[in-house]
Amino acid sequence: MPKYVIVGASAAGIGAVEAIREVDPVGTVTVISDEQCPQYSRPMISDLVSGKANFDKMMCREGEFWQKNDVQALTGRTAVRINLAEKWVALDKGAHVTFEKLLIATGGKPFVPKIEGSEKEGVFTFTTVSDAESLAAKIESAKTAVVIGGGLIGVSVTEALVKRGLKVTMVELKDNILSLILDPTASEMVENVISDAGVTIATGQTVQRILDKPEDDNVVGGAVLTGGETVPCDLVIIAIGVIPRMELVSGTDVKTNRGIIVDKLMRTNVPDVYASGDVAEAYDFVLGENRLLPLWPLAQQEGKVAGYNMAGKKAEYPGGTAMSALKYFGIPIISIGIANPRENSAYEILVKHEPERDLYRKIVLKDNVIVGLTLVNDIERAGVLFHLMKNGVNVKRLKQELLSEDFCLATLPRSLRRKLYPGEYG
Amino acid sequence: MGCGLCEVYCTVQHSKSKDIIKAYNKENPRPLSRVKLEVHRPVSFAIQCRHCEDAPCVTACLSGAMQKDPETGRVTHDADKCIGCWTCIMVCPYGAIKRDPSGKVVSKCDLCAELEIPACVANCPNGALVYKEVKP
Numbered sequence: 098m099p100k101y102v103i104v105g106a107s108a109a110g111i112g113a114v115e116a117i118r119e120v121d122p123v124g125t126v127t128v129i130s131d132e133q134c135p136q137y138s139r140p141m142i143s144d145l146v147s148g149k150a151n152f153d154k155m156m157c158r159e160g161e162f163w164q165k166n167d168v169q170a171l172t173g174r175t176a177v178r179i180n181l182a183e184k185w186v187a188l189d190k191g192a193h194v195t196f197e198k199l200l201i202a203t204g205g206k207p208f209v210p211k212i213e214g215s216e217k218e219g220v221f222t223f224t225t226v227s228d229a230e231s232l233a234a235k236i237e238s239a240k241t242a243v244v245i246g247g248g249l250i251g252v253s254v255t256e257a258l259v260k261r262g263l264k265v266t267m268v269e270l271k272d273n274i275l276s277l278i279l280d281p282t283a284s285e286m287v288e289n290v291i292s293d294a295g296v297t298i299a300t301g302q303t304v305q306r307i308l309d310k311p312e313d314d315n316v317v318g319g320a321v322l323t324g325g326e327t328v329p330c331d332l333v334i335i336a337i338g339v340i341p342r343m344e345l346v347s348g349t350d351v352k353t354n355r356g357i358i359v360d361k362l363m364r365t366n367v368p369d370v371y372a373s374g375d376v377a378e379a380y381d382f383v384l385g386e387n388r389l390l391p392l393w394p395l396a397q398q399e400g401k402v403a404g405y406n407m408a409g410k411k412a413e414y415p416g417g418t419a420m421s422a423l424k425y426f427g428i429p430i431i432s433i434g435i436a437n438p439r440e441n442s443a444y445e446i447l448v449k450h451e452p453e454r455d456l457y458r459k460i461v462l463k464d465n466v467i468v469g470l471t472l473v474n475d476i477e478r479a480g481v482l483f484h485l486m487k488n489g490v491n492v493k494r495l496k497q498e499l500l501s502e503d504f505c506l507a508t509l510p511r512s513l514r515r516k517l518y519p520g521e522y523g
Numbered sequence: 524m525g526c527g528l529c530e531v532y533c534t535v536q537h538s539k540s541k542d543i544i545k546a547y548n549k550e551n552p553r554p555l556s557r558v559k560l561e562v563h564r565p566v567s568f569a570i571q572c573r574h575c576e577d578a579p580c581v582t583a584c585l586s587g588a589m590q591k592d593p594e595t596g597r598v599t600h601d602a603d604k605c606i607g608c609w610t611c612i613m614v615c616p617y618g619a620i621k622r623d624p625s626g627k628v629v630s631k632c633d634l635c636a637e638l639e640i641p642a643c644v645a646n647c648p649n650g651a652l653v654y655k656e657v658k659p
Binding site for chain 2: 112133144357393424429478481485511517
């Protein structure tokens with residue numbers, strides 16, 4: 098009988114396998130994935146489109162990862178139903194897999210709003226490697242594209258299309274792109290480099306209708322924006338975001354909100370059933386509550402925590418928060434926690450902005466504790482600030498230093514270093 | 524004492540020529556020192572990758588370029604797999620990972636894989652840098 102069953106083979110599934118094998122080298126592990134291919138890095142699908150990476154480079158673990166970890170990998174198979182009382186997962190084509198411990202790591206699926214014409218050839222979503230392959234196959238014959246969504250996915254696919262020589266229009270409903278992770282100042286810095294690359298950014302609107310080509314009404318020919326403008330295009334990429342894939346637990350006793358609710362051990366409310374990654378609502382230590390945070394590093398960490406606990410080694414998820422490192426269009430940015438605190442609120446904001454050097458540094462404090470930070474271009478010491486943030490350090494006496502480009506470990510008072518970095522630097 | 528020789532020897536060790544004059548004057552861009560001398564008087568010390576037991580950069584890495592070698596405990600970085608996403612920089616509590624001058628990948632201490640004793644340690648005139656195995 099397979100001891101551990103994991104549904105999903107992306108970041109959380111991989112993290113869980115590694116953790117389980119660290120603790121339990123012999124218990125049988127079965128991974129079920131509806132994708133045909135072995136493991137790969139989803140954030141890299143834009144590199145497949147741009148031509149920067151082939152599938153081999155996209156594999157985020159060694160080629161024989163499943164075999165080397167003695168995992169039965171059921172790829173190209175869909176888990177269609179679970180029975181929690183009898184502890185089995187039903188697969189397509191009739192098979193059952195029984196489990197002692199189950200991890201649901203089904204991830205997210207693209208959010209696709211109702212848009213007239215979205216069934217036409219030339220409309221794509223952008224979440225999996227197969228999405229990227231389908232898009233890449235169409236690029237040679239395309240000259241122009243409309244990307245719906247100016248978030249992380251939208252910006253990454255836009256960069257890939259630009260690299261392939263396409264003229265792109267990016268449409269964003271909010272007033273600024275990347276509005277969930279950047280404030281208007283940082284967002285504008287990114288908008289500038291994207292515009293310089295020849296991209297048209299249309300903010301404050303979305304696509305209301307997808308038009309066809311005059312010669313073929315099944316093929317995309319343009320997009321009508323809510324502002325009224327018609328943008329001729331060969332491709333439309335819907336890149337609005339992802340929503341949890343919760344079909345497997347719907348109608349079961351597993352408690353859900355917007356995602357599957359888990360505790361700090363990544364357990365659901367049902368014994369022996371765990372959830373991790375984009376499908377789960379895990380703890381955000383900045384907001385002090387559980388929420389959806391569909392981010393690769395957090396998914397991997399959550400998967401690891403689940404794996405340890407499934408295998409009997411107690412591990413607690415310290416909590417994550419919104420955290421993004423951006424490389425797109427050559428402007429390095431790191432943004433963590435709260436980027437846009439409400440005005441007239443309890444937040445204190447420290448800012449240093451040097452437009453002539455393209456430098457921007459913003460730190461958001463609440464009760465003298467860092468709860469948000471944005472660094473543009475000078476990103477090297479972000480991790481030290483993040484460490485102060487995670488440890489809830491009172492930075493009342495360090496405010497000037499935090500904004501300095503010279504800020505580093507040596508800047509911290511010795512007593513603080515001793516506490517946060519026991520050992521060599523204490 | 525903050526002499527900065529660790530940076531010099533690190534730069535030379537990671538240069539093509541392994542020659543101090545050529546590394547500093549001829550190689551363009553000059554190879555980046557993976558150790559960073561941090562000075563905040565009266566404090567000064569050298570920061571390099573700590574090869575953490577539970578390394579946040581390995582867990583966070585998007586491409587699998589950062590790996591923990593189970594045999595040696597080293598945190599290794601495969602520049603061919605690195606996509607320069609800067610996620611490791613975001614999570615390194617020491618600030619020990621840098622962008623390479625190419626702007627395409629990161630760079631960090633590899634403990635001078637081909638040497639018995641890392642160059643910064645071997646050339647520290649004051650014995651401030653020590654290379655030893657620590658059991659987790």
